[in-house]
Amino acid sequence: MYVAVKGGETAIAHSLDLLADKRRGDRDVAELSLEQIDQQLGLAVDRVMTEGSCYDRSLAALAIKQARGDLIEAIFLLRAYRTTLPRFGDSLPLDTSAMVAERRISSTFKDVPGGQVLGPTYDYTHRLLDFSLATEGDRPAAPTAPADTNRTLPRVGDILEREGMLEPPPLDEASEDLTRQPLTLPASRPVRLQNLARGDEGFLLALGYSTQRGYGNNHPFVGEIRYGQVPVSFVPEELGFAIEIAEIDVTECDMVNQFAGSHDVPPQFTRGYGLAFGHSERKAMAMALVDRALRAEELSESATSPAQDEEFVLAHSDNVEASGFVQHLKLPHYVDFQSELVVVRALRAEVEARRQQAALDQAAE
Amino acid sequence: MSLSSSADAPAQARRQRWLSVLAKAPAARLAALWDGLGPVPAYTLLRRPETGLVMVKGRISGSGAPFAAGEMTATRAAVRLESGEVGIGYVGGRSARHAEIAAAVDALGQRADWRDRLEVEIVAPLEAEADTRRRAVAARAAATKVDFFTVAREAGT
Numbered sequence: 001m002y003v004a005v006k007g008g009e010t011a012i013a014h015s016l017d018l019l020a021d022k023r024r025g026d027r028d029v030a031e032l033s034l035e036q037i038d039q040q041l042g043l044a045v046d047r048v049m050t051e052g053s054c055y056d057r058s059l060a061a062l063a064i065k066q067a068r069g070d071l072i073e074a075i076f077l078l079r080a081y082r083t084t085l086p087r088f089g090d091s092l093p094l095d096t097s098a099m100v101a102e103r104r105i106s107s108t109f110k111d112v113p114g115g116q117v118l119g120p121t122y123d124y125t126h127r128l129l130d131f132s133l134a135t136e137g138d139r140p141a142a143p144t145a146p147a148d149t150n151r152t153l154p155r156v157g158d159i160l161e162r163e164g165m166l167e168p169p170p171l172d173e174a175s176e177d178l179t180r181q182p183l184t185l186p187a188s189r190p191v192r193l194q195n196l197a198r199g200d201e202g203f204l205l206a207l208g209y210s211t212q213r214g215y216g217n218n219h220p221f222v223g224e225i226r227y228g229q230v231p232v233s234f235v236p237e238e239l240g241f242a243i244e245i246a247e248i249d250v251t252e253c254d255m256v257n258q259f260a261g262s263h264d265v266p267p268q269f270t271r272g273y274g275l276a277f278g279h280s281e282r283k284a285m286a287m288a289l290v291d292r293a294l295r296a297e298e299l300s301e302s303a304t305s306p307a308q309d310e311e312f313v314l315a316h317s318d319n320v321e322a323s324g325f326v327q328h329l330k331l332p333h334y335v336d337f338q339s340e341l342v343v344v345r346a347l348r349a350e351v352e353a354r355r356q357q358a359a360l361d362q363a364a365e
Numbered sequence: 366m367s368l369s370s371s372a373d374a375p376a377q378a379r380r381q382r383w384l385s386v387l388a389k390a391p392a393a394r395l396a397a398l399w400d401g402l403g404p405v406p407a408y409t410l411l412r413r414p415e416t417g418l419v420m421v422k423g424r425i426s427g428s429g430a431p432f433a434a435g436e437m438t439a440t441r442a443a444v445r446l447e448s449g450e451v452g453i454g455y456v457g458g459r460s461a462r463h464a465e466i467a468a469a470v471d472a473l474g475q476r477a478d479w480r481d482r483l484e485v486e487i488v489a490p491l492e493a494e495a496d497t498r499r500r501a502v503a504a505r506a507a508a509t510k511v512d513f514f515t516v517a518r519e520a521g522t
Contacts, residue, residue: 055421055437056458086417088439088455093422093431100499102506110513118509147507149499155427169429177420177433189425190432197423197434229502231389232437234419238453241377244385245419245439246457254426275423275434 023068037061046249046278047071051319052078053179053198055248055277072200076320092233092242096252097152101228103279106156108221108256114153119227120279156224157254157271166223166256166269185311192294192314193287197275199317201283207307208289216293216305219258223271227251227279251276255288262300270299376475383474383488384467388456390491392463398487399466406479408469411451412443414461440464450475 024031038045038061048060052075060078067073103119106112118124160166176191183195196204211217231244253274261267272292274284294310296303306312316322387395399405416438423434442454442464452472454464470487473479 050435053435054418055435059438059459082418082436085438086415087436088417088419088441090420090433091422091437093424094434096423096427100502102502103509116511117506118511119506120509142505143508144501144504145507145510147500147503149496149503157426158428169424169426171430173425173430173432175422175431175433179420179433179436190430193423193425193432194434197432228506229499231385232419232421232457234439234455236441236453236455238443239380239384241381243381243388243455245388245455246437247389248421248437248457250423250434252427271426273426277435 023066032065034058034061034065037064043279044069044071046276046280047201047283048074048078049277050280050283051075051198051200052082054078054082072319072323076323079320089234089237091245092235094230094232094250096226096230096250097155099153099226099228099230099250099252100149101153101226103228104153104224104226106222106224108223109156109159112156112224113159114151121281153226155254157256160223160256160269164268167259167265167271169271169273183314185314187310187314189291189295192310193273193275193291195314195317196287196290199287200319200322201280201286203317203319203322204286204290205282207293207313208286210305211289211293211307216296216301216303216308218270218272218289218292218301220272220289220292221256222285223254223256225251225253225281225284227281249278251278251280251284253281253284253288255285255292257292259299270295380471380474383483384453384455384471386488386492386495387454387467387470388463389495392456392458392460394494395466395487395491396462398490399470402482402486405469405473406446406448408444408446408452408472410442410465411445412441414440414442414464416440416459416461419457442468444468444472446472446476448476 038057041061041064044064045057045060048063048071049055049057051071052060052063054060056078059081060074063074063077063081064071066077101114101117101119103121104114104117106116110116157166161168170189173188173190176188176194178191178194178198183191187195212220227249229247229249232246232248233242234245235242251274255272255274256269257272259265259268259270270292272288272290272295274287274291276283276287290307290313293305293307294313296308301308303309417440418436419439420436421434422431424431437457438459439455439457440459440461440463441456442461444452444454444465446452450472452468452470452475454467454469454471456463456467470483474483
């Protein structure tokens with residue numbers, strides 16, 4: 001028997017042409033520019049940068065355009081691109097208290113120092129479709145108010161921490177990097193946070209939700225969410241001193257959770273942390289919930305729910321891996337399937353033979 | 366290798382400030398100011414502009430141990446003037462010209478005959494524009510700050 005091992009080149013080439021044609025769509029409709037995607041689909045750009053784990057607005061916009069708006073495909077494209085680039089090194093850790101905050105809220109303290117700054121949020125919209133957006137038109141500029149730009153925003157966590165009501169974050173954790181070393185279990189908190197930071201928003205959202213519904217509940221409160229611009233400091237080896245190489249937008253969520261205390265620690269609040277590129281609030285919150293859930297063992301809680309299972313969470317959070325493994329099922333499995341066909345045919349023949357033999361035996365009696 | 370020593374701390378502080386301002390400026394704006402200088406001393410590229418990645422670190426709960434939050438693109442270049450000064454540019458993003466101009470300004474800034482002019486014509490304007498942008502962001506955010514109306518309780522209760 002001959003098995004086709006090559007073929008389909010023309011079909012594949014034409015499929016790529018058709019894809020490009022479909023991507024462009026109706027030629028009577030203006031083509032999207034990367035600037036339009038960056039400016040007007042900014043939250044899609046933010047998600048692609050976060051889960052693509054590469055901050056570059058125009059690259060993310062290009063990936064979204066190329067992927068025809070399929071964000072998981074765009075994330076894959078961005079991840080693939082980053083593998084072609086050399087690594088210059090690590091930045092100094094971001095100082096999010098130096099943020100020029102566009103939004104900063106706390107659901108634990110009404111009168112938080114610096115105030116509740118709502119910023120651009122969908123929280124207070126009515127979720128009614130706005131048909132005025134269906135046509136082009138001038139949009140009014142946002143109002144302004146006097147602001148003090150020299151003041152840093154104190155962290156809500158620091159205030160509770162001073163009273164001893166909130167656990168301080170760990171300071172001495174080994175710095176590892178999943179892009180350099182494979183994931184090993186048990187994973188350190190920094191490794192877990194890196195995994196969650198690039199993890200799929202939908203997956204983490206569902207896991208975070210599951211903890212609220214009782215699958216590992218840890219009574220969360222939003223200690224603080226802030227979104228805005230922070231400088232990135234880097235020490236070039238040629239210089240030997242730090243310079244700021246850019247300002248990037250990030251969203252940070254410090255989630256505060258109930259904790260009954262243990263033998264060694266009096267009752268206090270514990271924390272989960274979320275950090276994402278751009279304005280990615282749902283992602284940062286889900287990340288913080290899952291980060292806290294994964295600390296069950298460390299805090300001597302019973303770990304019986306999926307969100308508390310480190311192996312389950314960390315091994316399935318990456319949508320590039322997940323999408324690849326699920327979608328590889330579309331590739332030719334002709335030989336695999338042929339071998340299974342042979343096995344099933346043989347089994348069926350055996351069953352049929354046994355059935356006929358039984359019928360003969362019965363007739364003979 | 367480090368070009369710095371404790372003896373030239375003020376010079377290092379100036380370069381640090383300049384390089385940060387240059388890197389954070391919009392590439393097109395920096396290029397326009399650079400072109401506006403007119404003829405500048407020739408330089409050679411010690412390192413052609415190269416794009417790579419910087420791993421951005423965050424901290425657990427904002428103030429704890431560092432972790433790798435995700436990468437960002439960055440571009441670097443190095444130039445040498447005929448008079449010998451070496452300039453280094455590191456900028457976020459993928460603009461080769463941005464990194465090269467930053468390196469050229471860094472090199473020229475080490476020359477006394479150019480320093481003041483570059484400060485006045487490039488660095489100070491970029492710094493002022495960055496401050497204006499920051500104020501605009503803060504002013505729009507400030508307009509969304511919640512003013513709570515509190516109801517005073519009646520006396521004696």
